Amino acid sequence: MTKTLDKTITVAVAGNPNSGKTTIFNNLTGSRQRVGNYPGVTVEWKEGTVRRGDLSLKLYDLPGTYSLTAYSEEELVARDFLIKQQPDVVVNVLDASSLERNLYLTTELMEIGLPLILVLNMTDVARDRGLTIDAGLLARRLGVPVVPAVGNRNQGMDDIIAAVAEVAFRQVSLPGPADQCRDAGPGLASLTQVATGGNFHRVDYGNAVEARLETVSQLLPDARHRRWQSIKLLEGDEALLESIPDPGVRARITAESGAFAKEVAEDSDTVLARLRYDFIGRLCHGVLRIPDRSERTLSDRIDRWAMHPLWGVPIFLTLMYGVFTLTFGLGNPIMNLIDHGFVRLAALISGFWTEGTASPLRSLLVEGIIGGVGGVIVFLPNIVLLFMAIAVLEGTGYMARAAFVMDRFMSKVGLHGKSFIPLLIGFGCTVPAIMATRTLETRRDRLITMMVLPLMSCGARLPIYALMIPAFFAPRWQGPILWIIYVTGIVLALAGARFLRATLFRGETTPFLMELPPYRIPTAGSLLVQMWTRAWLYAKKAGTVILGASIILWFLTFYPKPPADYKVPEGFDRAAIGSETRFGDLTDPAAIQSAELSYSIAGRVGRILETVIEPIGFDWRIGTALVGAMAAKEVFVAQMGIVFAVGEADETSEDLRTRLRDRYSQLVGFCIMLFALISTPCVATFAITRQEAGSVKWALAQSVGLTLLAWIVTFTVYQGGLLLGLGSVMGGP
């Protein structure tokens, strides 16, 4: 390496799911990563940098795929990246213990024609299974570097970098990929075929197919990746076909592909797939030796229990209980500590102002900014622990078993087995639960799960129930009522998923097809990197939105300030503020706060909402509190405290309970809980849905849809309850 490259080498890392691609990517880049989503899609996107001396590499982790068809979003993202970004080198990570299957993607990568490197990962697993692989022979046959590696033990990483550098340097001295000379013209292409008949530099589909490819190739306007395009078009790739502007050319290509299918009396893509496997079979002859006896591996033995028809579910539930306890049991004390810290900080800042002075700046700092930032940071311990647990479940390979075990139940509502985990996490907090939908493979499954997730009653809604249930229900009914609320959420979530499946996400059901990776022990480093990048993503992306929204909601509940002659509105709780009706005459701080809220934008919105929420039994007070609760569900309790002028209230406030009992019937009390459960999720959920779904459209659909659903359900319950004569206010003072 005497010459230095004056530019950064761009490297795309491709491979099957479970090939250990992520581990290798994490090993190579360490924490120098950025995680995001491809714009407009739910596919996770990662890039990282590697520096070794003069060498500077930029790595892009492509989504894990088995092929490069147009059937899934992941595959489209992967191939679009290769075609449009033209990385200098493609690193193809293969699971050596399942070499033939993994080489299928390799054949497609070869067809794209970018400089390629193969990484034979998990060579230790392959050796344990008695497989022997002649990496040197494979490299000679394919004409590309083949690097053996064990990602889990951090072995072979330097070799990968050296191979990337070598291939990149070769590019510099010999400009243009070798593929281009083959694509130079039809005459030359057929000559090359004869010359290379015996080697494996490209998949030879045989004379009949090659002739067809030639015909299609000549029709193509774009000279790049001509062979790959021809093959895909012959397979009947719709996405690629549509990208051709000339309708005449499209028609001729369709005719060609149709004629081919007729000729072979089979589907063209099946034929080409078989020919690729035939090629792989020839390629592996002499390279791969498989022991005759197929023996049960350790993974199979573990699976006898983990996937047992009877024991599988209890084992899964126990592990989930562990995840839950870890996330919220260990996380909540830290969360409280952070919360406490923010309260202290707020008190400290408040101290700069003299007692009783109303300063907008103080209010913005304390209630708006510290409240907002605190609201983001308090979730961090939960997020970090949860993603640690998920990284462990994924890294060990158990996640696939969990999906297997739960699929029997989840498929009944049209969801994937893996959806169960985010739904369960939703009981703790919707925000990490929505991030956990990343474990789902298809966009459809992800979106459906995200849309119904807020119906799993999160921890922040518990204070609302804790306030309302004892206020309206006798002790022996309290347990069953809480149970009814939670079960209502679950039933609605499952019904909602089913409904979405039948309407918005109709079409051929994604078949349940999933690889069961062998169990393995993940590296601590890879787990930490995975956890850290996701936690950071949350803090940064969602954080900015949540902070912004908190400041807006702070403004809505504090402004405008009422003038001294502001008449406290009709229906305002006179009992709480005495006979005074002019705002300027109020002396009680709780009454002032209450009047201020009623004058603020939130209060006005609450009153405007009254016409809409009256049919479900709510008045403007509840409306105002619901507006405030958009910042975070538990804020509802504090807002109710302000509206009813009882000052600082929490979920154990007897004073507030008495006032609620005085004003509302048991039926309304129940309806409040029902509405809080179903209606629009908090801004944090909105922000994270927007981010994870890749567009604000889905976040809006979620909020509007759920609020409509909440209204319909609450309306039915309230009006039904009235008909049954349950609407009377029973509580006395």
Place this chain on the structure above:
Amino acid sequence: MKADKADMAREGPESEGMTMPLSMVHEGAKAVLRAVTGGHEMRGRLAAMGLLPGIELEVIRNSGHGPFVVGVKGSRVVIGRGMASRIEVE
């Protein structure tokens, strides 16, 4: 392809070229995939995972209900029951 079929019939004397849906194959039995009834997408996904006509597979698990597991080309693949009933084997 014809020669292939003859080979398979010789290899599996108990099946004698008889086809049946994969969902009816017992645990531990080996079978050769013959055809897949389904759309392009399903066939494409199966093919990319190594499941295409002519391939020998082993049923690792079939508990009678729920999805089941087959071994193909050294890897384990979970297939939904609905899907398995649309895969013809021999």
